[in-house]
Amino acid sequence: MPRPRTLTQDRLVAAAHAVVDREGLAGLSMRAVAKELGMSTMGLYRYVADRETLERLLVESLLDAVDTAPPPDDTPWRERVEEMVRRLRVAVSARPAVLPLTVTHRHHSPGVLRWSETVLTILDEAGFDGTRRVIALRALLGYVIGALQLEHLGPLAGPGTTTIAALPPADFPHLADTARHARDVTPDAEFFGGLAILLRGLAS
Template identity: 55%
Template structure:
């Protein structure tokens, strides 16, 4: 039987993302997505093989609108803008965050973003192993910072509990400081510190 033209990967991704947004990542099942689409579970298997493929579709949906055009300005500002665009896109669907990290290597959207970042880094003088280090450090910071912002121990109630700890004065003090630090400022300052470190690699002699 031919597949209905209206059931596109985009529609399936929208349904899967609606499940995640409303009920959390644990609720993502073939059955739940099929119900959102008004079809039987087995019918959905004609379009996607399994949950892993659903997850990949969700990642592409979350990141599909990320602008990968390289902005103008000094290289550090350009990288910061590109990183901020990913952060903003993921913030719209925080329940899907673990999928973005898990499927980043196979995501065409993230590949386009990485290519834009590499274009900026290359123009700034990064090459060879230095460019590898720079890109991977940026991706690691981006994934980790977004994870902490939305799901980690320095967010929300967990931070408040840490601020009241006894026997760990530095940890408690840091948590209290974290409560007063806006997430955007924390992200930006952390990224700036990373870029400070990478700045020394730009244009360095090959090793």
């Protein structure tokens, strides 16, 4: 008789998150997760097919936490979209190490599909249709994913900005000056300031 399946998905996902938190995405493997769970690698294959499946489970656990209920419809569409983006940022920021996987696996995540459907509903009600709605959604996703990666993987307060600020002003006057000013920009100001620019552009 086959052995009973005793490993729950919650335990599996928690173990995978523990590996990524400790070793980064490069350390995520069937062997590492099996070790985290105190079982053999072959035993883990009874519950999950491969590393790609592990990645999908991580993305699903991250994005399923997003509140996808439509914001109140008595507010302007730009405020409603900003609220949806804020919710996504909060969820993703809880596990920033998993962020790069969202690009590859977002199509398989029920959470991001529901989020996209809600955003598209808001855009539709605001008069976006056809290719304009396509471009608007893609622009929003591109901004959110890119901005969050910059926020967590290359923050303004990081060593990269310090290095750029020290560039010779004679060779890079605008770049060096911009990097020096960047030290005073908070993550919230950077993220929502960029979002406001994008939304103004979409509205024009």
